[in-house]
Amino acid sequence: MIAKLRIGLALALAASGTLVLVPLQLISMKTGLWRETVVLKVWHRVILRALGMRVHVTGKLAPQRPLLIAANHVSWTDIPVLGAIADVRFIAKADMQGWPLVGFLSSLQRTVYIDRERRRKSGDQAGEIAGRLVNGEAMVLFAEGTTGDGNLMLPFKSTLFGAATMAIADGAAREVAIQPVAIVYTRLHGMPLGRRFRALASWIGDQDLAPHAKTLLGTGAMDVEVRFGEPVVFAAGDNRKQAARLVEERVREMFAAALREPLPAPRPKPPQTGPKA
Numbered sequence: 566m567i568a569k570l571r572i573g574l575a576l577a578l579a580a581s582g583t584l585v586l587v588p589l590q591l592i593s594m595k596t597g598l599w600r601e602t603v604v605l606k607v608w609h610r611v612i613l614r615a616l617g618m619r620v621h622v623t624g625k626l627a628p629q630r631p632l633l634i635a636a637n638h639v640s641w642t643d644i645p646v647l648g649a650i651a652d653v654r655f656i657a658k659a660d661m662q663g664w665p666l667v668g669f670l671s672s673l674q675r676t677v678y679i680d681r682e683r684r685r686k687s688g689d690q691a692g693e694i695a696g697r698l699v700n701g702e703a704m705v706l707f708a709e710g711t712t713g714d715g716n717l718m719l720p721f722k723s724t725l726f727g728a729a730t731m732a733i734a735d736g737a738a739r740e741v742a743i744q745p746v747a748i749v750y751t752r753l754h755g756m757p758l759g760r761r762f763r764a765l766a767s768w769i770g771d772q773d774l775a776p777h778a779k780t781l782l783g784t785g786a787m788d789v790e791v792r793f794g795e796p797v798v799f800a801a802g803d804n805r806k807q808a809a810r811l812v813e814e815r816v817r818e819m820f821a822a823a824l825r826e827p828l829p830a831p832r833p834k835p836p837q838t839g840p841k842a
Contacts, residue, residue, distance in 0.1 A: 568783035575615040575782045582611035583670075590673050602652040605674055609648035616642065617785030621828045623819075624793030626651040629742035631698035632796070633729050635812045636746040637820060638707035639715045640768040642781070643748050646789055648674070653703045656694060656725075667774070677704070679725075694728035699737040704728070705746075708813070715750050715763040718820055723809035726799075733801050740801075745794035745812045747819035751827035752788035790828060792819040 590604045613620065626632075634653060636643070647653055655671070659680035662668045677697065679690045698704055706728075708721040729741040750766035752758060758765070765784060768777050781787070794815045799808050 571617075571785055572779060572782045575617070575785075579612055579615040582608060582615075586611070587670075587673065594673070594675075600652070601675070605648055606650075606652075609645040612645040613642075613649055616645075616781050617787060618642065618646070619786075619788050620646055620650060621788060621790045622650055622793070623790065623828075626653070626703060626793060627742055627744045627796045629796055630701045630703070631729075631732055631738050631741045632703040633698060633726070633741055633743045634703060634705045634746050635708040635721065635726075635743055635809075635816065636705060636748055637718050637816055638709050638712045639748055639750060640712060640766050641774065641777075642766065642768075642789075643707070646748060646791060647705055647746075650791060651703070653705045654697065655705045656707070664774075691727045691731050695732035695735065695737070698728060698732050698741060708809070708816075712767060712769050714769060715758075715767040716760050716824075718813075718817055721809050721813040721816075723806040726805050726809050729799050729808075730805055733799070741799045742796035743799050743808060743812050744796040745815035745819065747790075747792040747794070747816050747823060749790045749792070749820055749823035749827070750787060751790050751823060752830050753784065754786045755788075755830035757827060758787075788827070788830060790823045792823060794819055 586604055586608045590601065590608070593599055593601045593604055626634075636647070644655060648655075655674060655676045657671060657676050657678055659678040661671055661676075662678045677690065677694050694704055706725055708725055709719040710722045710725060711719065713719050726743070729743060732738045732741055750758060750763055753762060753765065765780065766787060766789070768774070797808060797812050797815070
């Protein structure tokens with residue numbers, strides 16, 4: 566009963582927030598009256614509030630531009646987690662563009678879609694990402710190419726770093742900063758998740774989105790850590806595979822550290838008492 570009530574309230578919050586913020590985002594995209602990421606940050610925070618997720622941040626987004634963010638990938642919730650704390654854009658699989666509602670909302674974030682199965686388009690897609698990098702947008706790349714179970718990381722795919730190479734090869738940038746970022750789901754209702762229950766957050770393979778979202782909405786009160794590492798500078802003549810391995814090693818180190826020693830759960834605020842008579 567409590568889970569159903571939580572789901573109902575969470576859906577109401579997410580729906581009302583979306584109905585209010587989508588028109589504002591469309592106005593921003595057409596007029597440029599304010600930065601598009603302003604509305605996006607608010608929307609992502611609404612979604613996290615509905616899910617009951619609390620984000621704990623170590624480090625910060627690097628100031629260097631062009632900036633490519635290379636992160637591990639656990640779930641669709643990684644997007645609101647990062648979008649709520651930083652002015653970033655996302656690189657996503659092409660099939661997401663056709664998903665009902667999700668595709669529309671992703672397009673409002675000016676997501677770049679990549680189709681790794683159609684190699685003829687890969688150059689154009691890398692070129693679009695390179696152009697966005699050169700224009701000063703921080704692009705998030707989930708470098709595993711798919712989602713993991715939250716306990717282990719998959720190897721990074723060096724081919725996905727091609728946009729950084731292209732940005733330099735075209736002469737548009739002398740170097741690209743690649744920042745390692747680790748996303749780790751650590752606690753549920755204040756208690757460490759552990760290997761077994763960390764799968765609650767993960768969204769793997771062909772799992773349907775709606776049932777997974779329903780589970781998270783009913784569960785609530787999950788803590789997630791985002792750890793920003795020092796950027797790796799990628800310049801002309803550098804080896805893309807070596808850069809990918811170095812970034813992967815740094816993400817793995819932060820990932821393992823968060824699993825080993827998660828940040829303590831926030832303590833509830835003591836009740837306020839009025840002045841004594």
